[in-house]
Amino acid sequence: MKTLLKLSLAATAVITAFGAQAQEFPSKDKTVTLVVPYAAGGPTDRVARDLAEALRKPLGGVSVVVDNAAGAGSTIGTAKAARATPDGYTLLLNNIAMSTMPTMYRKLAFNVVNDFEYLGIINDVPMTLIAKPSMAANNYKELSTWINQNKGKINLGNAGLGSASHLCGLMFQSALQIDMTPVPYKGTAPAITDLIGGQIDLLCDQTTNTTSQIEGKKVKAYAVTTTKRLTTPALKDLPTLAESGLKDFNVTIWHGVYAPKGTPADVLKKLNEAIKAALKDPEFIKKQEGLGAVVATDKRIEPAEHKKFVQSEIDKWGAVIKAAGSYAD
Known part of the structure; x- marks a missing residue:
């Protein structure tokens, strides 16, 4: 009986201590x-x-x-x-x-x-669809035509397997029903460097990585991946891919x-x-x-x-x- 009482008191003490610890969260220590x-x-x-x-x-x-x-x-x-x-x-x-x-x-x-x-x-x-500065297309409609004319020859960069740009690229190809050659990099920086240099054709990446490049006119920008246009000054004139013909396209x-x-x-x-x-x-x-x-x-x-x-x-x-x-x- 005494043993059971001791066990009961010990269990109660543990529960009480645990409860007090949780109630004290967060501790400044x-x-x-x-x-x-x-x-x-x-x-x-x-x-x-x-x-x-x-x-x-x-x-x-x-x-x-x-x-x-x-x-x-x-x-x-x-x-x-x-x-x-x-x-x-x-x-x-x-x-x-x-x-x-x-x-x-x-x-x-x-x-x-x-x-x-x-x-x-x-x-x-949000994300943006951008291209090398030498791309002849000046808007998404022209880019769409260029893509259809160059099937099998398009290099689509990304920042590595599972990266935001990789996922956006997969969704973009799926929406178009067109396969492009993926070019993976170890991060966004080298991918954008090669895009600016013309070594790859297209890239879809986060505004956190592309806005300054778009503002500086170092790349060509065609669309945003959200369902609504963005209000950011450098991006406010870009159409959404959804309104450009890729129905329900939405990647954030x-x-x-x-x-x-x-x-x-x-x-x-x-x-x-x-x-x-x-x-x-x-x-x-x-x-x-x-x-x-x-x-x-x-x-x-x-x-x-x-x-x-x-x-x-x-x-x-x-x-x-x-x-x-x-x-x-």
């Missing part, structure tokens, strides 16, 4: 780590650093640091976050790769749907925040509230607009809707990737 599965300096890293700064205040002044764990198409950093202690102090910020990895990679050390707690979508980054690179599976519900609630507060921070909004990104304000900032959205994106991109046979080991 700890640091929140935001894992970014990409190299420092890239567009996703920049979004993460802006978010980390905006999260400090709603998290009571707790320090939020970015941990760049790049490699293998973001699978290394994503796996690291999945294995982290589920206490709210390790989070993951990843982009559209969360919806493409399940199909693109035959073996993953994690399950995108089941191994994470979803905390909300952060932003959407979104970013979301995740916690390891098993993170306590009350901690998740506090994190989601902090994220929603950060998304309303004027300085964060200003910085995101400077990157050409649109801060999320719709229902996807809620965990359940975030997860529902990612599941729909897995279906969408899965079909495109399977049709293209674009797999990684």
Whole structure:
């Protein structure tokens, strides 16, 4: 009887301690780590650093640091976050790769749907279709004609397997029902350098990477990939691919925040509230607009809707990737 009583008291103490720990989240004695599965300096890293700064205040002044764990198409950093202690102090910020990895990679050390707690979508980054400066076509209609006249001879650059430009390129070819020769690079910078030099013909990439090139007239721009035209001065006159004839064409690179599976519900609630507060921070909004990104304000900032959205994106991109046979080991 005494043994049972001791066990009962011990269990109660553990539960009470755990509950107190969760209620105390976040502790000023700890640091929140935001894992970014990409190299420092890239567009996703920049979004993460802006978010980390905006999260400090709603998290009571707790320090939020970015941990760049790049490699293998973001699978290394994503796996690291999945294995982290589920206490709210390790989070993951990843982009559209969360919806493409399940199909693109035959073996993953994690399950995108089941191994994470979803905390909300952060932003959407539009994309632009651009071409080498020597391209004769001056608008999308002329470019469409050029593409049809040069089937089998078109080089379409991308920043590597699974990158935003790779995915947009797959969707573009699927919409046109025309195959182009993919030219993968180790990042966007060398791809744009070769585009400017005329070594490749076309590239579809994020506004964060292309706007300055378009402003400087170093490349030719033909369309944006969103359903509505953009208001950015350098891009406001570009039509959408949808209005140019590719019905329902819509590709944006979104970013979301995740916690390891098993993170306590009350901690998740506090994190989601902090994220929603950060998304309303004027300085964060200003910085995101400077990157050409649109801060999320719709229902996807809620965990359940975030997860529902990612599941729909897995279906969408899965079909495109399977049709293209674009797999990684």
